[in-house]
Amino acid sequence: MSYSEKRNQRGRNAGGQGQQLLLTFEKTEINCREGATVAGALVAGGIREFRESTDGYRGLYCGMGICQECLVTIDGVPGYRACTTPAKNGMRVTRQPTKIALRPTAGPRADEQTAVT
Numbered sequence: 001m002s003y004s005e006k007r008n009q010r011g012r013n014a015g016g017q018g019q020q021l022l023l024t025f026e027k028t029e030i031n032c033r034e035g036a037t038v039a040g041a042l043v044a045g046g047i048r049e050f051r052e053s054t055d056g057y058r059g060l061y062c063g064m065g066i067c068q069e070c071l072v073t074i075d076g077v078p079g080y081r082a083c084t085t086p087a088k089n090g091m092r093v094t095r096q097p098t099k100i101a102l103r104p105t106a107g108p109r110a111d112e113q114t115a116v117t
Contacts, residue, residue: 023091032087039063039070039082042093050082051096071096 018034023041030045039060042050049057050070061069063083070082073094082093 019089021087021089023087023089023093025093026095034087036087037083038072038074038080038085038087038091038093041087042072042082049095052098054098057095073097 021032021034021036021041023030023032023038025042025045025047028045028047030041030047032041032044036044039050043060048059050059050072051057058069058071060083061067065081065084068081071078072080072082073096074080074085075092078096
Protein backbone atom coordinates (compact mmCIF):
# COMPACT_ATOMS: atom_id res chain seq x y z
CA MET A 1 0.00 0.00 0.00
CA SER A 2 1.38 3.41 -0.97
CA TYR A 3 1.88 6.31 1.45
CA SER A 4 -1.04 8.22 -0.11
CA GLU A 5 -3.36 5.25 0.27
CA LYS A 6 -2.36 4.83 3.93
CA ARG A 7 -2.90 8.55 4.57
CA ASN A 8 -6.34 8.50 2.96
CA GLN A 9 -7.27 5.39 4.91
CA ARG A 10 -6.35 7.11 8.20
CA GLY A 11 -8.49 10.14 7.37
CA ARG A 12 -7.73 13.78 8.03
CA ASN A 13 -6.40 13.61 11.58
CA ALA A 14 -3.38 15.30 13.14
CA GLY A 15 -1.88 15.45 16.59
CA GLY A 16 -1.21 13.14 19.46
CA GLN A 17 -3.20 10.82 21.66
CA GLY A 18 -5.47 13.45 23.27
CA GLN A 19 -9.10 14.35 22.82
CA GLN A 20 -10.54 14.59 19.32
CA LEU A 21 -10.98 18.23 18.21
CA LEU A 22 -12.76 19.80 15.27
CA LEU A 23 -11.74 23.11 13.69
CA THR A 24 -12.99 24.83 10.57
CA PHE A 25 -10.82 26.30 7.83
CA GLU A 26 -12.91 28.36 5.41
CA LYS A 27 -15.95 26.03 5.51
CA THR A 28 -13.83 22.84 5.59
CA GLU A 29 -14.05 20.84 8.81
CA ILE A 30 -10.75 19.34 9.96
CA ASN A 31 -10.31 16.76 12.70
CA CYS A 32 -7.22 16.77 14.88
CA ARG A 33 -6.14 15.61 18.31
CA GLU A 34 -5.42 17.68 21.38
CA GLY A 35 -1.76 18.74 21.26
CA ALA A 36 -1.69 19.43 17.50
CA THR A 37 -0.82 22.87 16.24
CA VAL A 38 -3.11 24.70 13.84
CA ALA A 39 -0.53 24.22 11.08
CA GLY A 40 -0.32 20.47 11.77
CA ALA A 41 -4.08 20.15 11.57
CA LEU A 42 -4.27 22.19 8.36
CA VAL A 43 -1.51 20.26 6.62
CA ALA A 44 -3.03 16.92 7.69
CA GLY A 45 -6.33 18.20 6.29
CA GLY A 46 -4.73 18.90 2.92
CA ILE A 47 -4.51 22.70 3.32
CA ARG A 48 -1.21 24.13 2.08
CA GLU A 49 -2.04 27.83 1.51
CA PHE A 50 -2.40 29.67 4.83
CA ARG A 51 -2.26 33.34 3.85
CA GLU A 52 -2.41 35.67 0.88
CA SER A 53 0.51 37.84 -0.21
CA THR A 54 1.06 40.29 -3.04
CA ASP A 55 2.72 37.55 -5.11
CA GLY A 56 0.49 34.57 -4.32
CA TYR A 57 -0.26 32.35 -1.36
CA ARG A 58 2.06 31.41 1.50
CA GLY A 59 2.06 28.37 3.76
CA LEU A 60 4.11 26.46 6.30
CA TYR A 61 7.82 27.11 5.83
CA CYS A 62 10.05 27.02 8.93
CA GLY A 63 7.57 25.35 11.28
CA MET A 64 8.91 27.15 14.38
CA GLY A 65 7.46 30.66 14.26
CA ILE A 66 10.40 32.59 12.88
CA CYS A 67 9.50 33.21 9.23
CA GLN A 68 5.82 34.16 9.81
CA GLU A 69 4.79 32.66 6.48
CA CYS A 70 2.02 30.69 8.20
CA LEU A 71 0.07 33.64 9.64
CA VAL A 72 -3.67 32.94 9.81
CA THR A 73 -6.78 34.60 11.17
CA ILE A 74 -8.38 32.71 14.07
CA ASP A 75 -11.91 33.53 15.21
CA GLY A 76 -11.69 36.87 13.38
CA VAL A 77 -8.35 37.93 14.88
CA PRO A 78 -5.41 38.11 12.41
CA GLY A 79 -1.76 37.49 13.14
CA TYR A 80 -1.61 34.01 14.64
CA ARG A 81 1.37 31.84 13.74
CA ALA A 82 -0.27 28.56 12.75
CA CYS A 83 2.90 26.56 13.47
CA THR A 84 3.06 27.56 17.14
CA THR A 85 -0.63 27.99 18.01
CA PRO A 86 -2.29 24.97 19.64
CA ALA A 87 -5.47 23.80 17.94
CA LYS A 88 -8.62 24.18 20.02
CA ASN A 89 -12.04 22.69 19.53
CA GLY A 90 -14.37 24.93 17.51
CA MET A 91 -11.68 27.27 16.14
CA ARG A 92 -12.64 29.14 12.98
CA VAL A 93 -9.47 29.58 10.93
CA THR A 94 -9.26 31.58 7.69
CA ARG A 95 -6.50 32.69 5.37
CA GLN A 96 -4.95 35.92 6.48
CA PRO A 97 -5.50 38.62 3.84
CA THR A 98 -2.63 40.57 2.31
CA LYS A 99 -3.49 43.80 4.12
CA ILE A 100 -4.58 43.77 7.75
CA ALA A 101 -4.81 46.28 10.56
CA LEU A 102 -1.79 45.99 12.83
CA ARG A 103 -2.21 44.81 16.40
CA PRO A 104 -1.75 47.48 19.08
CA THR A 105 0.91 45.44 20.93
CA ALA A 106 3.99 43.71 19.59
CA GLY A 107 5.38 40.32 20.52
CA PRO A 108 4.11 36.76 20.50
CA ARG A 109 0.65 35.88 21.74
CA ALA A 110 0.46 34.12 25.09
CA ASP A 111 -1.16 31.01 23.60
CA GLU A 112 1.53 30.62 20.94
CA GLN A 113 4.13 29.80 23.57
CA THR A 114 2.25 26.76 24.88
CA ALA A 115 2.30 24.73 21.65
CA VAL A 116 3.40 21.12 21.83
CA THR A 117 5.77 20.21 19.01
